[in-house]
Amino acid sequence: MALLIPVLLLVGLTRAWWLLIILALLGVLRWLGLRGWALGATGILLWLAAAGAKWRWPESILSSLIAWRVETMLITLALVVLAVLFTLLLRYLHSRSAELPQSGPGLTPLRGAAQVAPPDTRPSDDELMRYARHIVLRELGGPGQSKLRKAHVLVVGAGGLGAPICLYLAAAGIGRITLADDDKVSVSNLQRQVIFRSSDDGRLKAQAAAEAMRALNPHVEVTPLMRRITEGDADLLRQFDLVLDGTDSFAARAAVNKAAVLAQVPLIAGAMSQWEGQVTIWDPARGAPCYACLFPTAPAAGLAPSCAEAGVVGPLPGIIGSTMALEAIKLIAGAGQPLRGRMLIFDGLWGETRTIALHPRADCPVCGGSGHSVSG
Template identity: 45%
Template sequence: MSAGAGKTARLPEDDGPTAAEEVLIPPPLPLRTELSRLEIERYARQLVLPEAGVRGQLLLSACSVLVVGCGGLGCPLAQYLAAAGVGRLGLVDHDVVELSNLHRQVLHRESRLGRPKARSAAAALRELNSAVEVVPYELALGRDTALELVRAYDLVADCSDNVPTPYLVNDACVLAGRPLVSASALRLEGQLAVYGYRGGPCYRCLFPKPPPPETVTNCADGGVLGVVPGILGSLQALEVLKIAAGIGTSLSQAMLVFDALEGGFRRIKLRPRNPNCAVCGDNPSVTALQDYELFCGSSATDKCRSLCLLRNDERVSVDEYKTILDSEVPHVLVDVRPPVEVDICSLPQAIFVPLNKLQAKDEGSLRLLGQRICEARQMSNENKAFPVYVVCKLGNDSQKAVKILQGLSYPGLGLISVKDIRGGLMAWATKINPEFPQY
């Protein structure tokens, strides 16, 4: 295996300041001819496997892997690769360790809250195996850095949790001629595949167009059981080790799908490489990296997304709603979150009508809403449209609910003025009541 020649790029040192500094993009690792006594002792249980043996271990020690994302997938992946003796691990992540990460991102610790994830993961891996070279890259992978970094490593593992990054990493891998091991996990399921390897399809062959931004859910929005990315990240590490050591059959022609509730796996045969693919086809139109956030219409982040579906005059800030509340202006507050989120926290004055009930025009939910509006309207002497405010976690679903209510004609609702609360309950917790739970 080969990698790019040694050069420098603007990346931060592990224990240096947070500002970007010049650090080395490492040169290729040498392919050694023998193992030391300590290596034989450390990797003994792998060495006795006929499929691996000394040759496989030497190949692992000469292999470098770029890990994109040090979160729920990247942590178990990097942990097992370091434990197995992969020669070099590059860790890419621009985020910091937060309390909500710890139920699934197992390399991080409470003592490292607020520390860059790349540095936190690197510190844990060095404690696990000091013989493995770990290079943290505290940056958001973009078109200016991706190709150079990918070329400096033999294999790439995409452990991101957003839409643009898989397209970016895939295109960089195709242009650099590197295999891509990609996994994803959400709620209670996940999937895994190897792209651009041994004639198999690339990511764009299967997904030439990104999904509409409003249909995308990530772990911050949809939740995830911590062990699910642990399982997928471990399987991802297995695929990397098989390719690096030259053993077994990779998932280059199939996708592995995991269902945690049923405890089962399905293997789905993938379509072959598309000769008309924009990046790996016979006549590619993508010959350089693009603006992938523009291409996907969403940000390359695992944070909760922010939609903008309403005009400014159809929205109020949490500060404005607090003034309305304190002034005791008659109104109705509708919380459109699902029941599982309402159980976590809520505002006492809210009535609960889940968004899916509004979308389905559920009779019982609409009757409850009409009744509450009718009761509240009796407290107001004004004849103008009665104010209804809609809230959710972040101010995304509430905008969808406002759109529905604006076009709804239902007995008892009467003339209403519907607005959503910008930023939702998490903005309320941040700006109005710091004791209000954030989730």
């Protein structure tokens, strides 16, 4: 009824008596039981028929009732249809996001999820539009997006892997992201660390990356931590649902692994050199091996050179880091089969991928092969 007054005003001002006739016809059809899409489609057909009659028989009595030009009629129809579609889309997204999650399907709920959840506010219209492509995914939907929003993750290292990890996690709407790195941006980083600009040269990586993430998505909370993660950081790691390790030395990875095993937090790890990279999830608390199960001792000097020594092709960290961000989203939302106990190996030079199974080692010095940490 509230719509009737502006419509009548429009009809009176523009002498669009044909519009009144169409509305009257639709009213009768509605009274006869026609509803929803069928009623809308009938309205569009009547409108098009009026425009067609005006165009075909401009001199007829019927056309004299239609004061509007044919172009105006068609443009108005297009605008009305667009407005209706937009309203329906918003309504649909609201209804999908209203289904709040109970627990992760097929997955052990991630540690700490209950404690870190921010207040259960309804997502804003901007968030609904921003995450629309997630919300329509069957495996994510409103509940999955809501889990991403409540998640708290730690990214270790804002280098080649950290750059795509941070950008994609922020863009995906991971509610709270902490980024640890004590390094500064240098020009030689810019060939692959796409989160930085040339003007960031000399700035602290954690700070510059946090700014880029906030600029990309103001709905996520980013905390830069200007220091390294050591094996004594188990208490810190316990605050997170999961950790992503983008460091590039044995010592740094072993330290993050030790802390993650003690904290019983899943650790998504990526590594790469030259043209090849790997991704897996170290998670002894849930049956998967830890880093030390496979690499208990440091490699001999020169056997595992860093990116600075051996070189790395620019887009490779993009592929490996994005895969790590994808695993994080899967793990948080409980979608698909995460790379737990499996390692994905990507060979960029030959364009090949393969996956190998990984098993815990009973005599692992860090996790003891069954998730019971024996050292700290």
